[in-house]
Amino acid sequence: MAGALLECSFLIPIRRDGILSEGKEHSRELWFWLDQELFDRFEGGTHSPGLYKGFYRDADTGKRVDDASYKYTIAMEEDDVDRLRRFLTGLCIVFQQKCIYLSVAGRVEFIEARHAGR
Amino acid sequence: MPAVSVYQCSDGREWNLHVLDDEEREVLAELKACAEANPDPTTAAYRNFYIKRLGSFYRQRGLTRRDTTKTPLWVIAQDLYGLMLVEAGIARDDTDFRSELDADIHEQFGSREAFCQATGLSKERLSELLSGSISSCECSLSGALARIDNALRSDTCSPVRSGSG
Numbered sequence: 001m002a003g004a005l006l007e008c009s010f011l012i013p014i015r016r017d018g019i020l021s022e023g024k025e026h027s028r029e030l031w032f033w034l035d036q037e038l039f040d041r042f043e044g045g046t047h048s049p050g051l052y053k054g055f056y057r058d059a060d061t062g063k064r065v066d067d068a069s070y071k072y073t074i075a076m077e078e079d080d081v082d083r084l085r086r087f088l089t090g091l092c093i094v095f096q097q098k099c100i101y102l103s104v105a106g107r108v109e110f111i112e113a114r115h116a117g118r
Numbered sequence: 119m120p121a122v123s124v125y126q127c128s129d130g131r132e133w134n135l136h137v138l139d140d141e142e143r144e145v146l147a148e149l150k151a152c153a154e155a156n157p158d159p160t161t162a163a164y165r166n167f168y169i170k171r172l173g174s175f176y177r178q179r180g181l182t183r184r185d186t187t188k189t190p191l192w193v194i195a196q197d198l199y200g201l202m203l204v205e206a207g208i209a210r211d212d213t214d215f216r217s218e219l220d221a222d223i224h225e226q227f228g229s230r231e232a233f234c235q236a237t238g239l240s241k242e243r244l245s246e247l248l249s250g251s252i253s254s255c256e257c258s259l260s261g262a263l264a265r266i267d268n269a270l271r272s273d274t275c276s277p278v279r280s281g282s283g
Binding site for chain 2: 014021024025026027028029030031032033035036037039040041043046047048049050051070083086087089090093094096113
């Protein structure tokens, strides 16, 4: 019998970061790509209803930034969570974000786009 | 002007619905009904439905998840979702992200391969994303649903097995 699964959820802002990029909405193609990757790698993941609106202080500018995000939830074994963290590192690049909010069984992390290749 | 049994995606690609068998046509009708009932993408109802329904349908037919995402039904399902996103103002239908994304990957990781290795992302899918041919369109969700409706009602359709099962 498999061990208990952890509920992992993450937020993808519906706009590119306004500092890294110009803050526009993403191309629909990126949402297609994300659904395919989630389906292929994690066998789905539930997309929660609604837009999750929030704000934060940008570390670079010190200014308040308001955003709205889609929320995805995936149940996975603890040993698999690192695979999700790596995946989200890639999403930071693809979706032009400085970091992505990840909650693993209620514990929050901010996954940054690391220069993992260098 | 495409024939009634052809679904033209927003990117211009055409899918001949003759290749769908009876069960696939039933699933297409379910997708259409769900899209009509849930045109607001923020409810996530249609998005969650198409992934779960097609995943289950093609798994029973022995398809891998990757192969499932290459079926006409998956492409059409995503096309409808994309139209919802664009009409709701949540996504754009342009592709100007490609050169910037490719440049970022090379700047931060050196190569696409190194990026995929570091993140676990699929090289094949990344290549598809960066070389895709989606173009800007003036398609509407209602127009797309009407085309599906016409195709499903077409007397000229002679469904044949797609060979995917």
